[in-house]
Amino acid sequence: MARHIWRLFGQGINSAKKYDKLIYFRPFSRHNDQLGIQPQKNKLAGHQRELMKRGLPKRSNISNVENIIVVASGKGGVGKSTTAVNLAVALSEVDGEDGVGLLDMDVFGPSIPRMMNLSASPELDKNDNMIPLTNYGIHCMSMGFLIEEKAAVVWRGPMVMSAVQRLLLRTAWGKLKYLVLDMPPGTGDTQLSLSQLVAVTGVDVLGDVPLNLWIRHGADKGQPITVSHPGSPQAASYKNIATKVIQKISSLKTQI
Template sequence: MARGLPKQKPIKGVKHIVLVCSGKGGVGKSTTSVNIAAALKANHPKKGVGLLDTDVFGPSIPLMMNLNETPILNKDNLMEPLTNYGVKCMSMGFLIEKTSAVIWRGLMVMQALEKLLRQVHWSEIDYLVVDTPPGTGDTLLSLVQNLPISGVVLVTTPQTAALEVTRRGASMFNKLKVPIIGIVENMNYVKCSSCSENISIFGKGTSTLANELHCEILGSFPLDPRISCCTEKGMPIVVQDSTSDVSKVYKSVADHMVRFLEE
């Protein structure tokens, strides 16, 4: 008899789990995750917002959220998330030395992921944003099979190579019946410093993909050094410059997500 899929088990205290995914690395997935989380908290200050970094080998959340402490254990032997800008955060980066490489095989990675999922005291979280590693490997498959995922945000650039990988990743979510909230398009253009014209870098293939997937482009972002500078300083641009045009787009993405989740 064929073995069934694992039974999905909610994370205690968490209402909605949203995966931020990219088939390809280097498209701005972690930057998108931290700014979406910050935008959710800015738009809905009374809601609980969490940010979970499941990239065991390359955790970015400690840097981008300016958090470097080691989580404490509560009386139930659960880790308490670290908090900044009103967002509760958990990452493997909090549990290892800053300069240490994680040299683990698959089983150890799955054990670490289970620790991040089940041994954290999230308390009351309305929206848990999950920053995932690139691709459709063990980590992402385990998340989808073991958790009730409310939706997925796909992150890509308009580059053909990135779009093709994103398309393959989307097919996995469709097969597993995980709803796709929409697409975030990064590095879509640069603004000319002389004439302020928007100059496309990679083309306009993202709209074609969105039509294929029957979803929306939630937000389109320029290649803007301010975005990366803010995250490298440990303060998302939504926090650093909350009234900027870029921050307004992130807040619009967050609002679209909330409408999708609460329908």
């Protein structure tokens, strides 16, 4: 392909001098991948996907547990654990079921032992699975049962994932209709581990609770307000939420 080269000298276009010299060149390739990079990138991406699949645990069902309900929040100190405790008790009362469990997923700051007035170490069954502690008819498991109350837990991500996996899958829950998970605040290793390990039941926020100092006092004393003041407006709110949770789960199952 030949093209003319124009050079401008002097003032304006009128002083332009045209050179007759022709330059011949081969145009660049219009191929989308001139250097052959794309096949290598595709191969690398496929290899990375395979490595990630190997590193992630497979989702498992928790034996004899029908529904998993997650109580979570983006920040701490908003009453999430208090809600999880009272929701578990309310589910047991509203549904008339003995099969309600409560799992404290906060590895670094477990609060369920105090709120449920439990402090013993769990025993192991013949399969080396931990037997949950029970109070108020609720089967409970927490990292707080395995360490001293004031002991500091300083673990990296893989250790947190291992602990969460053991709490979830190596606890002898027995037959449970509902398992309430009290999550730590935020979106860290525990939340990621949970999403990779088990499938949770999808339930939205279904109510609110009138603030009252007795809710906090009861939690600090190991007496949930649904137990200590069952006729209070706060206890009624928790039971109302539990009723909606039960209805929502039933509705979800009919859609499957």
